Amino acid sequence: MVPNRIRKTSSSTAERILDAAEKLFAEASYDGVSIRQITREAGVELALANYHFGSKLDLFRAVVRRRAESLNDQRMAALERLSDRPSLEELIEAFTGPFLERSLHGGPGWKSYARLIAQIANSPRWTHELMSSEFDDVANAFVAGVRGIYPHAADEDIYWAFHFLVGAMTITFAETGRIDVLSAGRCHSTDLATIIARMIPFLAAGFRHLCAPDDDA
Amino acid sequence: MVPNRIRKTSSSTAERILDAAEKLFAEASYDGVSIRQITREAGVELALANYHFGSKLDLFRAVVRRRAESLNDQRMAALERLSDRPSLEELIEAFTGPFLERSLHGGPGWKSYARLIAQIANSPRWTHELMSSEFDDVANAFVAGVRGIYPHAADEDIYWAFHFLVGAMTITFAETGRIDVLSAGRCHSTDLATIIARMIPFLAAGFRHLCAPDDDA
DNA sequence: GTCTATAGCTTGATAGAC
DNA sequence: GTCTATCAAGCTATAGAC
DSSP: OOOGGGOOSSOOHHHHHHHHHHHHHHHHTGGGOOHHHHHHHHTSOHHHHHHHHOSHHHHHHHHHHHHHHHHHHHHHHHHHTSOSSOOHHHHHHHHHHHHHHHHHHSOHHHHHHHHHHHHHHTOHHHIIIIIIHHHHHHHHHHHHHHHHHOTTSOHHHHHHHHHHHHHHHHHHHHTOOHHHHHTTTSSOTTOHHHHHHHHHHHHHHHHHHHHOSSSOO | OOOGGGOOSSOOHHHHHHHHHHHHHHHHTGGGOOHHHHHHHHTSOHHHHHHHHOSHHHHHHHHHHHHHHHHHHHHHHHHHTSOSSOOHHHHHHHHHHHHHHHHHHSOHHHHHHHHHHHHHHTOHHHIIIIIIHHHHHHHHHHHHHHHHHOTTSOHHHHHHHHHHHHHHHHHHHHTOOHHHHHTTTSSOTTOHHHHHHHHHHHHHHHHHHHHOSSSOO
């Protein structure tokens, strides 16, 4: 006889709502999706969204927060696992790799999540409420890592280099397909693995040029 | 006696609607703004939005297209004005400078426009319809310039480097204020001039590392 | 925890007078 | 070109039966 908590064959109602909300919010952002669409996509009744999550805004917050903790735990662990004197490439890899890994192999939920984060990272409306509150701890750990490599770099140079990294990373996770069109099909937005293989050296070179007084290190 | 066309003291109704729509769309994106909010902000009657621009979607397209032509004309001219053998820095400056210049000194309309472009560039929903159709010509001219500097670089390397550039540029124009918080007030998202002074060398170093087989050029 | 029913409001769009 | 008035549809949120 199976125990109680795995008697259900599919996921719980709350998880079904989160999954549907995540998918639809990633496609059309907060105001482009109604609770009706979400519950229809989830196959549950309209009232259940409010019962489980309260207001629409609270549901949106819940979607963002659901995956943030486990993702950031892994990123923090990767940053802490680095050697005393890591290379810039290792540092950037630790910061961006776990996100990539999940977008690539974590299933459609993680892919939607990455797209959603890409949009809120470029929207003043959500940056303070959701980006900063959920992702600034890892960001500070990364900045501290850069500081460890370049003890004499100016604060501003490190922060702005980090800002460019976030821009390159988020537009990559957005998978807009623009480069596919621009390159006449030679590049593919969904081919994250080969993109990151170029992104890390590209960004490392930028950090080096901005944060290292000479071109050593 | 003044001629007819400058008899009006303020801008036309259509322009007032475009200005209001641009400002509000930049703050809350397409679905976060109603036609009622736009016409209220513009100080005109609700029905006039539909009279002048048709559907809400057509108004949104009109907002994006209004400034695209003059902006891209200037960017194309800057790219064509370059010498036979421009540096990467000159090339990136020609591509990004006119946008920066208008966001900095073109008035609040251009600032809103830059924020709006930043959001649609990271949204799969609008990329094909609005980004590609309006901005791919300049993008192709820039890519051709990089090709001129690195004749033997792989297509993919150039396109992905360009993709990272667009990500860094758009998140900069978004002015989300995240780095302000992260740096505890040492950096300011609105200080575009000093950001670009760092962005161009940062990106040039990335292009060099990715597109130049050795580290010369 | 789930369902039905509905209140109360806002939305995009238009018809018709001026 | 502008204004008033309005329609049909969709929206969030909740109350109350089961």
